[in-house]
Amino acid sequence: MIEPEMEELTDLERLQAQILHRIAKLELSILPPSKNSPNNDLPTTTATEARLSAVLVDGGVNDFSFKRVPSDYYDWSYEARRDILGAASIHHLCKSIVLVNTQAASNITDCSDRENSKYYVVVVQYTARFSADAVKNFLYSLNNGKIPKKRFNLRLAPEEISHKLTGYEHNGVTCVGMKTDIPVILDEAIVKLHPDFFWLGGGEIDLKLGIRTSEFINFAKPFIVNCSGS
Template sequence: MACGARTLEDTEIQNLKKRQVALLEKISCLALRFYADELAYLEARQASVLNQVSTLQRILDCEFPQCGRTGDLPGCHQEVHTSKERRVDDGKGDGVPCQNDIDLSAELGGIGSYVQTRLTRILTNAGASFLFKRVPADYYGRSFEERRDLLGASSIDHLCKSIVMVNTQAPDSVKDCSDRNNSKYYLIVIQYTARLNAEKVRQFVYSLNNGKLPKKKINMRLAPEAESNALTGFEHNAVTPFGMLTNIPVILSDAIVRLQPEYFWLGGGEVDLKLGIRTQDFIRILNPFIADCLY
């Protein structure tokens, strides 16, 4: 009996050891998955930060060409800034006055708030009624109802987005956005709850040209993300029609115009920054085309 009990005990010990080894292997696998997820997250954040730095550089090149490289992106335009005159070293030991240079760190509070400060200036000068709100990092992983509550929007239909579309069949002579009736690109503003109808956008662009532009020369498709970033100066999920690097013609969905109350939310220039604005202010400032572009 004693021998049998000892054998049973040894068997139990071996089973426990096997279970322990299996458990340690599972823990190891979970740890590897955790670190892989963390690494992927950090890489994504790094890419986002680098993109924001690149975007900021393009904006600075456009707005302060006298103090750096001259902006060479299509649609870049200078704004007049009032600031104290500063002296910039010209390499000869003497300071050279630079009227348009401003101390970003002192006046704008650092890179993180530059976009919001810049857009606030644009909207305030235009006399708009607006509001910025920061949202959690997992905002786009939440339901429309949760996003509505985070922003204090009137309904999920008041949550909107901006999409850059490109005419892939545009004539060779159409390379930019200088002709708003026959532009290479259009920025479409629609609700998140709606579906964009590319064919209706195509028909609308055709109608703008009174039949002078053949239908076969109009094929509206979503612009590649890198192209959208370069044209607007804003990354994916941050695009806003205000303060874009390129003066892209805007098409506003007529469904947004019919919303009550007349106040909706859209991207605010940064992924975690959202902008609420009165519909009439949006229309007055941007003078968008208003069209039926939904299914």
């Protein structure tokens, strides 16, 4: 009979092995730094990447990948970004944005009520036109009309607030391993993508995370909302 302490040790060892295996695979997929980069001695695996890998594995996510991109990545066309990541299409390139409800009641100051939160993280395609009104209408319906619609006014959170809540800088924001447990809204268009593997920020400006959509949904437990147009 296995003692409880031994069972716990075995589970920890198995989790550690999974993380180390994942990191080893990630190291092989890391892209070299841009030839214009002044620092050619960048580490292949950063603390952020290792931490997020552990968070994902611990959350039951198996199909994910990190890729490092050159420093001028955001000057590139969507087609070039697609190619360097190996994404299926430009529509598979997504971003996480932090929204603040500027008209929330004075007692709504945090994210403790995910149905009526002060802040939300929305994951949306770069190629889509985000609609704050669609999110407003969704939240109004989510609360069964008990909260006046005028109490929902979603706007992009100031960069310093986004950084404080998530721990990530602009262009590095991801909804994995955030400092604050902010409710996530996933644009419905991403769920409809084929193949179902999309890319988003990876916690650092030049680090991107690719993840299986179904596993992301199981992990992040997002509200799935039609909140964009082409």
